[in-house]
Amino acid sequence: MLDAVPSSRPGADASDEPVIKLAVLAVGGQGGGVLADWITDVAERNGYVAQSTSVAGVAQRTGATIYYVEMARDTGRLPVFALSPSQGDVDILIAAELMEAGRAIIRGFVTPERTTLITSSHRIAAVSEKIEPGDGRASSAKVQATAEAAAKHFIAFDMEKIAADNGSMISASLLGALAGSGALPFTRESYEQAVGAGDRGVKASLAAFGASFDRARGIAGAASSETVEKPAATETGSGMKAKVSGPENLMQGWQQLAARIDALPAAVRDMAMLGLKKIVDYQDIAYGGEYLDRLDKAIALDNADRYGADHAYALSISAAKHLANAMCYDDMIRVADLKTRSTRDRRVRREVGVKDGTVLQVTEYFHPRIEEFCGTLPAGLGSYIENRPKLAAFLDRRINRGRHIRTDSFAGFAALWFIGGLRRWRRRLLRHKVETAHLERWYDLALGHVRQDYALAVEILNCRRLIKGYSDTHARAQSKFDRVLSALDLVKGRDDAADWIRRLREAALKDERGDMLDGALKTVASLGSDLEN
Amino acid sequence: MAERSFAKEVEKLRLGAGEEFAGEGILAITKALLQCGVGYVGGYQGAPISHLMDVLADAQDILGELGVHFEASASEATATAMLAASVHYPIRGAATFKSTVGTNVASDALANLASGGVTGGALIIVGEDYGEGSSIMQERSHAFAMKSQVWLLDPRPNLPSIVKAVEDGFELSEASNTPVMLQVRIRCCHVHGHFIAKDNKRPPMSVADALDAPRRDTGRIVLPPASFLHEKEKVQKRWPAAVDFIKSRKINEFFGSDHGSVGLVMQGGMYNAVIRALQRLGLADTYGDTDVPLYVLNAVYPLIDDEFLSFCEGKDAVLVVEEGQPNYIEQAFAAMLHKAGRGTKLVGKEHLPMAGEYTGQVMLDGIGSFLRTEAPYLLPGEVRAPNKSGEGVDTADLINVVPGRPPGFCIGCPERPIFAATKLVEQELGKHHIASDIGCHLFSIMPPFELGATTMGYGLGPASASAFNSPDAKRRSISFVGDGGFWHNGLTSSIGNAVFNKNDGVIVIVDNFYSAATGGQDILSSRAGNKTKSTKHPITEAVKGMGVKWLRHIDRTYDVGKMQDTLREALTTDEKGPKVIVASSECMLNRQRREKPLVDKAIKGGERIVKPKFGVDEDICTGDHACMRLSGCPSLSVKSLDDPLRDDPVAHIDQSCVGCGNCGEVADAAVLCPSFYRADVVHNPSRWDRFLESARRSTIGMLQRRRESRRLTFADA
Structure with missing residues (x-):
């Protein structure tokens, strides 16, 4: 790759007008074209000649798109402008989403000697990031860190939020950030005139522009180390402070459970408290007691032989987390209970933005099958039906169909309210029996390994993360869980046994059917034969 | 109804002589057609030419006033066949479509049109969808021009040049009785710039006039023996006429010094990128002034032998900048030099890649490499022996992080x-x-x-x-x-x-x-x-x-x-x-554009309107994302919960949701999970709506209070 001459940079020749090169990388539909038009307009208002080009949006639905603007002071002669950005030759790079900033850096449009990089720090997940059964999202931190090193000036904050807060589109807050950055020699007023020349949503656009301008101005003025916005620290252990209320007798029971938490090793308390609340909220005080009883087994192992102190109570913390999730399995009762709470009603109203004077109607999408039906029957009756395939199939034909239930209507609500009320009998139902047996097997398996291999025991507990979803998805998750743990016998006794189980679990979260997992399992199997040799 | 409305912009088509036009490339081309007295226009949409069709569709009033017939053709073949109106009649006609896919479809009509030749100017404006952002196979329109022997213009990518190319194209077509293709690349179609307008012209003969006085000439019909004569006529009459016209009208341009031991020859469309490379090499200024001799081919077919040979006079080496492959122009020039017994070294694809778009970096590398080999003395010291500046940041890590983002279905797409x-x-x-x-x-x-x-x-x-x-x-x-x-x-x-x-x-x-x-x-x-x-x-x-x-x-x-x-x-x-x-x-894109303003107006006007939106109960969603594997909707995405008990992000539907129903239907059909809900907001509810709601909410509230008074409530739950 050939480098350009530094002295051929704009301004090398005193008589030569420098050309300012600006590229906008956006996701289709973000209004990059509007932004490019505004920038061109601002330049022309300031006595510049400007040229903008794009590979416009007709076939670009939601794909990555580039808009490109060049400008130079008007001297009466027409400069020769390029039609697309070149590597190492961009003065201002505006990215409308964080990964697009990353893409700009990869493509060489951001150079430490010259480029001001202005990016919104928000994320729009690409399809590839969304379809992983686990967390497939790209690392924002890595892009932020590289961007800081790659750009001469780096301005990043959530411009999408500023736009939304002001009822406008991100193009307006991006323009505000550009103006605030001072990267172009134009006044704030000239930008505002360009925005004002539009015919729709001018007021909201100007508000978003202004808010973003101030924010960028602040960052541009600050020391370079402060240019990167740190994400707001999440309040860890917020659960500890949350208020609990209820009838007197239940509160007494709760206090006793809470007292048991206080007696736990400090490192475990936060997670145990969160778990306990989930459990009690799911079922009742007694179920909370069962949870703590189970947790105590892990803590006892941690306390014995100083395992816990050596490993920062990793086993107990993992147990506290995954026991809670395992005991709160997702059954029809839980779904119905959650969907009929007043807090849920309030959340939906908030999310949908229901205003006074409007009426909200909510439709729920259910598709129960014979499995869910039997799970909600008393254990004996449920197993009776399940053991008779013809009967089960007969019933399934009557049950298995999509049901759209209106929870704003009394009948729909009451039906779910009734199912939610089955909570009281949950312990006697088939699903509970199945889930409890599964839980015991898993938990015993994990705790049984503590003495030989502490880390492996923790990883076995963590495999609980694999179990999620409903119906077929749940069955697939169960199968992945079983397949991961099937490798236990192969890796047991190796120094890196825990690592292998972790790797298998991560592979299982990569795709739907577990193809990656199967591949990883084959590798593990070959390890086994190595051991034998 | 097209996606983008040009209703406001088309007013620019009325500008008169001396007024300054400011706008996009495609709009400038439309204006140029009217200034040339075009009698009829047809075409088929497809990037980058869609907007040209949309402009024409929105400009039908103006076209009507001038007596210009416009058709949205059924296909590119139809559009090209339409140019048959210029075969016997002195009417200027234009067809426009995306190339090379459209040219493929049109090539039957194109071959027939080219064989018989035209009386009125026939211009085929092809939008080249090549390089970054292209959605089609990467081929060249050049081959079509060569095989049918129609002339191909490839003007410099600025508004005055493309407007001039439209004017030249019609005249060239008439002077040589041959249809002319005008190729504009995708970014040129969308370039924003200025030019000084002329008055629009009514076509001297309209299609209506032609219908009133039909003409025919068997000699122009593709049937033996006429078709045998056409082939001879192409080389004996039409080709020389075209060469004369291109030469005498100085369609191709020369820039830079008259002397010099090296020179650059380029397609007109490549000019700006060549100048940018020269600027970056310290050999050109902002306005393109340079000492390096340049020969710019605004007409890339036919090529003009003596123009090229005189450009090579006294030069040791010439670089041909020709994007795409095969390198027809380079081959033709090499043959010219060889046959003329010249010693000038001709290079092209040795320094520039055979395939792929000539981006800024490719051009900088290629021209730099040519000059370092053939004329290093031209280059400033820093370019000949650069002090390697910092390597920049290492992006290898980033390549694995940044996800690909190909285009996909829109929000709420019915497909x-x-x-x-x-x-x-x-x-x-x-x-x-x-x-x-x-x-x-x-x-x-x-x-x-x-x-x-x-x-x-x-x-x-x-x-x-x-x-x-x-x-x-x-x-x-x-x-x-x-x-x-x-x-x-x-x-x-x-x-x-x-x-x-x-x-x-x-x-x-x-x-x-x-x-x-x-x-x-x-x-x-x-x-x-x-x-x-x-x-x-x-x-x-x-x-x-x-x-x-x-x-x-x-x-x-x-x-x-x-x-x-x-x-x-x-x-x-x-x-x-x-x-x-x-x-x-x-x-859905069209539906929203049509309905949204109506719905907003109806709500403001007090009408009862139900607006749907989908949502996800985040405590019911288990974060398996099975729904997304059956959707990919941009408004259905992932979100982290502030809950240490949960490892994986859950599904979330943002404000952009249009309530199409796909989420719920898929969850139902695939038996996924019950976390989706549809929230219908009734705006301006009727009295019955409100009565029903208050009755329901009071009874539902009663049930909720009853249950919640008997259990513990966690404030953050």
């Missing part, structure tokens, strides 16, 4: 549920051979659907599955075609072919009421009224007319269950012959 249903049917019946077609529905080949094995051309989806028709097969092929492709070519080439050859496959016609992928233009089966076009012709009637017996019509594609059942039936029925499913729902 998404069709492919969700197809995926579900494949889960039941196994994988099938699926043939895709051109159009938005081709996004099905991308994640999360990953359906479709080939795409062979517009309207050719079912045709491309025609070999997969065997009495021994246990599985049928599935093929897709859009409504745009169906009317373009699919009705005969795909449906008619399948009926005639007793194809047993399944054909899905994706009907979204528009030619959506090209920007939402109306077509025959569009359901909206159109002032100037005849619409509302159902696809089902056409298919029946073709003789299809097994036909199902789904009038709401969002019904995933029904779509799934219909597909299953089509794949398993005993009935012979093609199984055709017409799946219809309006393009």
Whole structure:
């Protein structure tokens, strides 16, 4: 790759007008074209000649798109402008989403000697990031860190939020950030005139522009180390402070459970408290007691032989987390209970933005099958039906169909309210029996390994993360869980046994059917034969 | 109704002599056509030329005032055949389409038109969709110009140059009795710039005048013996006339010094990128002034031997900057030098890549390499022996982080549920051979659907599955075609072919009421009224007319269950012959643009309006993302919960949701999970609505209070 001459940079020749090169990388539909038009307009208002080009949006639905603007002071002669950005030759790079900033850096449009990089720090997940059964999202931190090193000036904050807060589109807050950055020699007023020349949503656009301008101005003025916005620290252990209320007798029971938490090793308390609340909220005080009883087994192992102190109570913390999730399995009762709470009603109203004077109607999408039906029957009756395939199939034909239930209507609500009320009998139902047996097997398996291999025991507990979803998805998750743990016998006794189980679990979260997992399992199997040799 | 309205911009088409026009390239081309007194214009949409068609459609009043006939042609072949009006009559005509795909379709008509030649100027404006952002195979229009012997203009990419090229093109066409192609690259079509306008001209002869006084000349018809004479006429008369015109009118341009031991020859469209490279090498200023001799080919076919040879006079080496392959121009110049016995060294693809777009970096590298080899003394010291500046940041890590972002279905797209249903049917019946077609529905080949094995051309989806028709097969092929492709070519080439050859496959016609992928233009089966076009012709009637017996019509594609059942039936029925499913729902992008302002107005006006939106109960969602593997909707995304108990992000639907219903239908059909809900907000509720709501809310509230008073409540739950 050939480098350009530094002295051929704009301004090398005193008589030569420098050309300012600006590229906008956006996701289709973000209004990059509007932004490019505004920038061109601002330049022309300031006595510049400007040229903008794009590979416009007709076939670009939601794909990555580039808009490109060049400008130079008007001297009466027409400069020769390029039609697309070149590597190492961009003065201002505006990215409308964080990964697009990353893409700009990869493509060489951001150079430490010259480029001001202005990016919104928000994320729009690409399809590839969304379809992983686990967390497939790209690392924002890595892009932020590289961007800081790659750009001469780096301005990043959530411009999408500023736009939304002001009822406008991100193009307006991006323009505000550009103006605030001072990267172009134009006044704030000239930008505002360009925005004002539009015919729709001018007021909201100007508000978003202004808010973003101030924010960028602040960052541009600050020391370079402060240019990167740190994400707001999440309040860890917020659960500890949350208020609990209820009838007197239940509160007494709760206090006793809470007292048991206080007696736990400090490192475990936060997670145990969160778990306990989930459990009690799911079922009742007694179920909370069962949870703590189970947790105590892990803590006892941690306390014995100083395992816990050596490993920062990793086993107990993992147990506290995954026991809670395992005991709160997702059954029809839980779904119905959650969907009929007043807090849920309030959340939906908030999310949908229901205003006074409007009426909200909510439709729920259910598709129960014979499995869910039997799970909600008393254990004996449920197993009776399940053991008779013809009967089960007969019933399934009557049950298995999509049901759209209106929870704003009394009948729909009451039906779910009734199912939610089955909570009281949950312990006697088939699903509970199945889930409890599964839980015991898993938990015993994990705790049984503590003495030989502490880390492996923790990883076995963590495999609980694999179990999620409903119906077929749940069955697939169960199968992945079983397949991961099937490798236990192969890796047991190796120094890196825990690592292998972790790797298998991560592979299982990569795709739907577990193809990656199967591949990883084959590798593990070959390890086994190595051991034998 | 097209996606983008040019209703305001077309007013610029009325500018008169001396006034300054400011706007996009395609609008400038339209203005140039009117300034040239064009009599009729036709074309077919497709990037980057869609907007030119949309501009013309929005400019029909202005065209009408000038007596210019405009047609949205059925295909590129139709558009080119339309130029037949210039064969016998001195009427200027223009056709426009996307190249090279459109030129492929048009080439039959093009060859016939070129053979007989024209009397009135015939201009074919092709939008080159080459390089970054292109959605088609990478080929050159140049080959079409050579094989049919029509002239090809490739002007410098600025507004004054392309406007001049339109004017030159008509005159060149008339001077040489040959149709002329004018090629504009995608960014040039969308470039924003200025030029000084001239007055619009009424065509001296209109199509109406021609109809009143018909003419014919057997000598212009492609039939022996005339066709044998045409070939001779092409080389003996038309070619020399074209060369004379290009030379005398100085269509090609020379820049830089008259002397110099090296020079650059380039296609006009490459000029700005060449200058940028020279600027970066310290050899040109902002305005393109340079000492390096440049020969700019605004006409790339035919080439002018003596112009080129005189440019080479006294030069040791000349670089040809020619994008794409094969390198026809370089080969032609090499032959000229060889035959003239010249010693000038001719290079091109040695320094520049044979294939791929000539981006800024490629151009800088290539021209730099040429100059360092042939004329190093021209270069400043820093370029000859650069002090390696910092290597910049290492992006290797980043490449693994940043996800690809190919285009996909829009929010609420009615085609998404069709492919969700197809995926579900494949889960039941196994994988099938699926043939895709051109159009938005081709996004099905991308994640999360990953359906479709080939795409062979517009309207050719079912045709491309025609070999997969065997009495021994246990599985049928599935093929897709859009409504745009169906009317373009699919009705005969795909449906008619399948009926005639007793194809047993399944054909899905994706009907979204528009030619959506090209920007939402109306077509025959569009359901909206159109002032100037005849619409509302159902696809089902056409298919029946073709003789299809097994036909199902789904009038709401969002019904995933029904779509799934219909597909299953089509794949398993005993009935012979093609199984055709017409799946219809309006393009959501167009629908929103049409309905949103109306809905907002109705709400303001106090009408009762129900607005749907979907949501996810985050405590019910387990973060498996099965729903996203059947959707990919931009408004359905992932979100982290502030809950240390949960490892994986949950599904979340943002404010951009249009409430199409796909989420709920898919969750239902695929038996996914009960976390989706639809929230219908009733604006301006009636008194009955309000009465019902208050009654319901009080009884529901009672039940809620009753339960919640008997359990512990966690404030953050």
